[in-house]
Amino acid sequence: MATKQIIRMTVNGEDVELLVEARESLLEVLREKLELTGAKEGCNNGNCGACSVIFDGRLVNSCLVLAVEADGKTITTVEGIARPDRLHxxxxxxxxxxxxxxxxxxxxxxxxxxxxxxxxxxxxxxxxxxxxxxxxxxxxxxxxxxxxxxxxxxxxxxxx
Amino acid sequence: MAEEKKQFRVIGTRPIRHDGTDKVTGYARYGADIHLSGMLYGKVLRSPHAHAVIKRIDTSKAEALPGVMAVITGRDLPEVADRLEELGEQVTNIRDESHNVLATGKVLYHGHAVAAVAAVSPHVAEEALKLIEVEYEVLEPVLDVLEAMKPDAPLLNPNLRTRGIGEEDGKPSNIAQHFQNKHGDVEKGFAEADYVVEREFRTTMVHQGYIEPQNATAYVRPDGSVTIWCSTQGAFAVRSQVAQLCKIPVSKIKVVPMEIGGGFGGKTVVYLEPLAVLLSKKTGRPVKMWMNRAEVLQATGPTSGSVIRVKMGCKKDGTLTAAQATLIYEAGAFPGSPVGAGAGVIFAPYRLPNVQIDGYDVLVNKPKTGAYRAPGGTNAAFAAESVVDELARLCGMDPLEFRLKNGVKEGDRRADGPRLPRVGYLETVRAAMESDHYKTPLEPSPDPTKRRGRGVASGFWFNGGGPSSVLVKVNEDGTVDLIEGSTDIGGTRASCAMIVAEVLGLPAEDVHPHVVDTDSIGYTSVTGGSSVTHKTGWASYLAAQEVREEVIRRAALLWSVEPAEVEYHDDGTLTCKSDPSKKTTFKEIAAQMNRTGGPIEGKGTINAGGAGPGFGTHIVDVEVDIETGKVDILRYTAVQDVGRAIHPAYVEGQIEGGVAQGAGWALTEEYYYDEKGHLLNSSLLDYRMPTALDLPLIETILVEVPNPNHPLGVRGVGETPIVPPAGAIANAIYDAVGIRLTRLPMKPSYVLEELIKAGLTS
Incomplete structure (x- = not known):
C-alpha cells in the first residue's frame, strides 16, 4: 500500500482534514475525494490550466501540486468564487x-x-x-x- | 420555404446561454466528474511500438496485485461484423473499430490499446499496467503516404486490397481507396491557359485538441442492462457502436451524454466506452475511465497528414480554365481518411469548366484518423488557395477581384458533382473587399528585422443534416422545456431554445433546454457536420409549431369559437378576430391547460435534408521575423455566409474558434514522429496549440444569405471558418517575404530555413 498522510487545509472557506496518499495530486484529491469537480484535468502536467486554483493567494495548476503540499494551506476553487446570491x-x-x-x-x-x-x-x-x-x-x-x-x-x- | 419575415423578436438577439451559470461556477457535470457507489477506475496499456505482432500477453501478475479487480485484452472482445456505421462526417467499420479499441494479433501504431485494467484507484490500475507482460515481434513501420503506396512497402493489413477505378491488380496494398472526380477536359483547359501553376504541398497530422480528454463510465447491472456516462458528440452513436462492439442489444444500453468539453469531430467514435462496459461486466461494479493527454494525442482520431498536388490554369484576364489535383491522405491504421471531403472542398469556391481530382486513402502506422472540423478541408484549401494567390499575382489582379471573377454562385456545378443551391460566396468576397481591414493599407514594420504582409483565402464546407428529435412541454407558469438529443458543444441549446421562443412569442429565458439520455428522447444523429441548429433547430421549430397550434385550440375552446378565429401574435398574446374584447396570453393558457384538456406538448422529428453550404473569405496581416522565422498574426478578419445568425455571439464564437484552430494548424501544430513511428510530442507543451498570446482579436463579418431550404434560413456555421486560415496565412507570408511556403506547419524552423535559402537572412 502506498504511504498515506493526514492533511488539513481550508478549501473555499471550509476546514477539511483527510487522509491522502503521497502520490496523489491536489487536483486528484479535490476531484475524487472532496468531489469538487469544477477544476478539470485537461493534461495533468501543467500545460492547459483547466485545473487552476488559488493556493495561498497564488494561481497554481492543482495537477502540479501534491496533496501533501497543501497541508496547512488555503485553497480557492471555482466553486468558491461566487457568493451565494451573486456571481463574481x-x-x-x-x-x-x-x-x-x-x-x-x-x-x-x-x-x-x-x-x-x-x-x-x-x-x-x-x-x-x-x-x-x-x-x-x-x-x-x-x-x-x-x-x-x-x-x-x-x-x-x-x-x- | 424560409420565412420571408424580416423582423424577429428573439432570433438575432444575444441572450445569456441557458447552461452558462453552471459552466462559470464549476457545477456543470462533465463525463469525468461522475461518482458512483463502488466505482472502480480503469486504465489502458498501450503499445510502445508503431508496428508489431503481439506474440504473447501475460496478465497474471497484474491480476494478482491487491486492488486489481479485472484485466481484459483483445480476446475479451467478441468477433464482430465487417459493416459500416455512419457517424455524421465519418463512416466507421465496426470490425476495424473493434481492432482499434483493443488490438488483436498486431499493433498498428504507437499508443494502440492492448489491455485494460480495473482497480480500486487510478494509481493501482497504473501499477497493474506495468505488471502486464507483452511480448512483441517488432515490424518495420511505414509512416509516409508516398512510401506506403510503393509496391514493396510494409503492409499494415495483408488482406487489404485497393478499391479503385479500374487499376486494381488484386494484390494487397496500403492504398485503401483511389477515386476520381472529373468533368470537362483538363488537358484542353490547360492548353487554353496563359498561366499555369503547379505545386506540391505537404501537411502533417494534427489533432482536434479538445481540452477535455475522452472519458467513459459504465455500469453493467446483474440483469445485463447497461448505463454509460460519457463525453460524446452523439449519445445514440455511442449506443449503436457499443451495442455492436460488445454484442448487446441497443435496448439494453442507456447512454447519458454528460457535458462535453470540446469535440470538433473527435468525439463520435468510441475508444473507452466498450472497455468500461467489459470491465464493469467482469467486476459487477461501475468503472470510470479517462485518458491522459498523451493517450489522447497518440491514440484517438487526429486528422490526416497529406501530400497534395495542385495544378491550375487561367487566362491573362484571370478566367480560370482548368484545375487538377491529387490528394493523398493518411488514413492512419485503418481505412477512412477524409480525402473524399478534401476533394469536395479543394476547388469549391471556383467555377471550373475543366476539373480532375484524384483522391487516395492510404494506411500508415499512425492512429486511425477521425473527423476534425471540416474534415480534410483545411489542408486541401491551403494547397488550392496558395495556387490561386499565385495565379492572381501572375495576372496582376487583386486576389479578391480574382475570386470575384471566378467565384461560384447558385447553379454552378461542384467538382464532385452536385450543383450548388443558393449560396453566399460572392457576397463574402464583396464584404471582404468592403471591410475596414481590407481598405486599411498595411503599414510596414518599424523594425527592420520584421516584414509584414497581407493574405486572403476562401473556404467551403458542405454542412450536414440528419435525423433529430425534439419535445417541447409547457409548464403551468408559462415557461416551456425543450427536450433534445443533440449534445451541445458550442451553444446549440441556446439557438434551439431561441427558435422555440420565437415561434411561441416567449423570451429566450422562458425556454429551458435539456439534453437528455438515449432512453428519454427519440433518435438524434451526432452533433457533427455543423448540423445541430439546422436539424435540431428545425425539429424545435416543428415541435413549437405543434404547441402553438394546441394553444390556439385551447383559446378557441375557452372563447367557444373556431380555431380559425384565433390569432396568435408574435409577442405571445392571442386575440379573437370576431370579438376584439377577447384577449389572452400564452402564459394564461398554460396556467389553465390542465382544466382545458390536459398537458400541452409538441414534438418535432425530422430527417433534415437541405443543408445550406457555407462559404467564407478571410483576410490576415502577418509579421515575419526574418531573424527567427517566427510568424505573428497582427490582424485577422473572417467573413462568412452564416445563413441566419440565430444567436450572433455564438455564431461569431464559432468563427473565432475556427480561425484559432486554423491558425494553430498553419503555424505551430503537428504530429512529430521519429523514424520508428514514436510520437515525440504527445503533450500540450510540445503539441503547440495557440494561447491567448498568439492571437489578436478576431474580427468577424456575418453575411446572411438565408438557406432557402430551412424554415428559418439556417446554415451550418461551425466548420467553414477552419478552412481558409492556413491558405490566408501562407499567402500573407508570401506577401511579406516573397516566399511560397508549401508545408504545414509554417513553424519558425521551416520559415527560417526558407528565409536562409532565399538569402533574406543568414
Whole structure:
C-alpha cells in the first residue's frame, strides 16, 4: 500500500482534514475525494490550466501540486468564487460576453481571471493575454474571453 | 420555404446561454466528474511500438496485485461484423473499430490499446499496467503516404486490397481507396491557359485538441442492462457502436451524454466506452475511465497528414480554365481518411469548366484518423488557395477581384458533382473587399528585422443534416422545456431554445433546454457536420409549431369559437378576430391547460435534408521575423455566409474558434514522429496549440444569405471558418517575404530555413 498522510487545509472557506496518499495530486484529491469537480484535468502536467486554483493567494495548476503540499494551506476553487446570491463579476462578464462554448476550460479561466483582477484591477489587453497564456481554450479563439475580462474589470471598478 | 419575415423578436438577439451559470461556477457535470457507489477506475496499456505482432500477453501478475479487480485484452472482445456505421462526417467499420479499441494479433501504431485494467484507484490500475507482460515481434513501420503506396512497402493489413477505378491488380496494398472526380477536359483547359501553376504541398497530422480528454463510465447491472456516462458528440452513436462492439442489444444500453468539453469531430467514435462496459461486466461494479493527454494525442482520431498536388490554369484576364489535383491522405491504421471531403472542398469556391481530382486513402502506422472540423478541408484549401494567390499575382489582379471573377454562385456545378443551391460566396468576397481591414493599407514594420504582409483565402464546407428529435412541454407558469438529443458543444441549446421562443412569442429565458439520455428522447444523429441548429433547430421549430397550434385550440375552446378565429401574435398574446374584447396570453393558457384538456406538448422529428453550404473569405496581416522565422498574426478578419445568425455571439464564437484552430494548424501544430513511428510530442507543451498570446482579436463579418431550404434560413456555421486560415496565412507570408511556403506547419524552423535559402537572412 502506498504511504498515506493526514492533511488539513481550508478549501473555499471550509476546514477539511483527510487522509491522502503521497502520490496523489491536489487536483486528484479535490476531484475524487472532496468531489469538487469544477477544476478539470485537461493534461495533468501543467500545460492547459483547466485545473487552476488559488493556493495561498497564488494561481497554481492543482495537477502540479501534491496533496501533501497543501497541508496547512488555503485553497480557492471555482466553486468558491461566487457568493451565494451573486456571481463574481468575471463570471457575469463571461456569460454576458459569450466567452465560453464547451465550458470545460471556463473554471480555469474564471479562477485565473479572478487572480489577475485581484492583483491588477485594470489590466491592458496585453496584460490579460499574458496572464491567461497558461490557460488553453480550444473553442473561442480567446477573443470573447479577453473582452469578458476587460468587462469584469470595468464592473469591479464601478462596484457593480 | 424560409420565412420571408424580416423582423424577429428573439432570433438575432444575444441572450445569456441557458447552461452558462453552471459552466462559470464549476457545477456543470462533465463525463469525468461522475461518482458512483463502488466505482472502480480503469486504465489502458498501450503499445510502445508503431508496428508489431503481439506474440504473447501475460496478465497474471497484474491480476494478482491487491486492488486489481479485472484485466481484459483483445480476446475479451467478441468477433464482430465487417459493416459500416455512419457517424455524421465519418463512416466507421465496426470490425476495424473493434481492432482499434483493443488490438488483436498486431499493433498498428504507437499508443494502440492492448489491455485494460480495473482497480480500486487510478494509481493501482497504473501499477497493474506495468505488471502486464507483452511480448512483441517488432515490424518495420511505414509512416509516409508516398512510401506506403510503393509496391514493396510494409503492409499494415495483408488482406487489404485497393478499391479503385479500374487499376486494381488484386494484390494487397496500403492504398485503401483511389477515386476520381472529373468533368470537362483538363488537358484542353490547360492548353487554353496563359498561366499555369503547379505545386506540391505537404501537411502533417494534427489533432482536434479538445481540452477535455475522452472519458467513459459504465455500469453493467446483474440483469445485463447497461448505463454509460460519457463525453460524446452523439449519445445514440455511442449506443449503436457499443451495442455492436460488445454484442448487446441497443435496448439494453442507456447512454447519458454528460457535458462535453470540446469535440470538433473527435468525439463520435468510441475508444473507452466498450472497455468500461467489459470491465464493469467482469467486476459487477461501475468503472470510470479517462485518458491522459498523451493517450489522447497518440491514440484517438487526429486528422490526416497529406501530400497534395495542385495544378491550375487561367487566362491573362484571370478566367480560370482548368484545375487538377491529387490528394493523398493518411488514413492512419485503418481505412477512412477524409480525402473524399478534401476533394469536395479543394476547388469549391471556383467555377471550373475543366476539373480532375484524384483522391487516395492510404494506411500508415499512425492512429486511425477521425473527423476534425471540416474534415480534410483545411489542408486541401491551403494547397488550392496558395495556387490561386499565385495565379492572381501572375495576372496582376487583386486576389479578391480574382475570386470575384471566378467565384461560384447558385447553379454552378461542384467538382464532385452536385450543383450548388443558393449560396453566399460572392457576397463574402464583396464584404471582404468592403471591410475596414481590407481598405486599411498595411503599414510596414518599424523594425527592420520584421516584414509584414497581407493574405486572403476562401473556404467551403458542405454542412450536414440528419435525423433529430425534439419535445417541447409547457409548464403551468408559462415557461416551456425543450427536450433534445443533440449534445451541445458550442451553444446549440441556446439557438434551439431561441427558435422555440420565437415561434411561441416567449423570451429566450422562458425556454429551458435539456439534453437528455438515449432512453428519454427519440433518435438524434451526432452533433457533427455543423448540423445541430439546422436539424435540431428545425425539429424545435416543428415541435413549437405543434404547441402553438394546441394553444390556439385551447383559446378557441375557452372563447367557444373556431380555431380559425384565433390569432396568435408574435409577442405571445392571442386575440379573437370576431370579438376584439377577447384577449389572452400564452402564459394564461398554460396556467389553465390542465382544466382545458390536459398537458400541452409538441414534438418535432425530422430527417433534415437541405443543408445550406457555407462559404467564407478571410483576410490576415502577418509579421515575419526574418531573424527567427517566427510568424505573428497582427490582424485577422473572417467573413462568412452564416445563413441566419440565430444567436450572433455564438455564431461569431464559432468563427473565432475556427480561425484559432486554423491558425494553430498553419503555424505551430503537428504530429512529430521519429523514424520508428514514436510520437515525440504527445503533450500540450510540445503539441503547440495557440494561447491567448498568439492571437489578436478576431474580427468577424456575418453575411446572411438565408438557406432557402430551412424554415428559418439556417446554415451550418461551425466548420467553414477552419478552412481558409492556413491558405490566408501562407499567402500573407508570401506577401511579406516573397516566399511560397508549401508545408504545414509554417513553424519558425521551416520559415527560417526558407528565409536562409532565399538569402533574406543568414
Amino acid at each position: 463579476p468575471a463570471q457575469r462578464a463571461f456569460l454576458e460576453e459569450a466567452a465560453l462554448q464547451c465550458g470545460v476550460c471556463t473554471p480555469g479561466f474564471i479562477v485565473a481571471s479572478k487572480a489577475l483582477l485581484d492583483q491588477n484591477p485594470n489590466p491592458t489587453e496585453e496584460e490579460i493575454r499574458r496572464f491567461l497564456a497558461g490557460n488553453l481554450c480550444r473553442c473561442t479563439g480567446y477573443h470573447k474571453i479577453v473582452l469578458a475580462v476587460q468587462k469584469a474589470a470595468a464592473m469591479m471598478q464601478e462596484g457593480v
